[in-house]
Amino acid sequence: MKRYILTLLMVSGIIFYASAQKTPPTASEMTAKSVEALEKKIKLNPTQKSIIYNYTLDMCKEQVALSKKQQTGMFNEDDVAKFYRMQNETTKNIRNILKGEQQTQYDQFLEEQLRGGDKKKKKGKHSKDEEEEVVTGISGLKLPPPTQ
Numbered sequence: 115m116k117r118y119i120l121t122l123l124m125v126s127g128i129i130f131y132a133s134a135q136k137t138p139p140t141a142s143e144m145t146a147k148s149v150e151a152l153e154k155k156i157k158l159n160p161t162q163k164s165i166i167y168n169y170t171l172d173m174c175k176e177q178v179a180l181s182k183k184q185q186t187g188m189f190n191e192d193d194v195a196k197f198y199r200m201q202n203e204t205t206k207n208i209r210n211i212l213k214g215e216q217q218t219q220y221d222q223f224l225e226e227q228l229r230g231g232d233k234k235k236k237k238g239k240h241s242k243d244e245e246e247e248v249v250t251g252i253s254g255l256k257l258p259p260p261t262q
Contacts, residue, residue, distance in 0.1 A: 141174035155223045173204045
């Protein structure tokens, strides 16, 4: 009887754990989220938004395909290099669509995304006057010296 109950609890735990796993977003969901975030930062006209959506959708489709290859273990470094080339080309194409001030705003948007998103959304116990120090370039990648 104890084994039966233990087995039942174990199976129900596995089922609960499996149902709690989140499915990865689709390429169109990632694209929509990315374009919405970009549109909040930069005022885009409908034509720009449509073209940027198409460029971003192609890149997200490639990203999903690469992710699936990584999960199956069937990818190589050439696939990753190909994705980074496509990402750089997409960024260049988007910059060509944007005009004047939009390009500088787009650069700021990209830097913000590389840092991990908008600073305002970060949770923490910082006062409004206190601002986090942002280090760019290679010095931002170096580990701090060990404390004793």
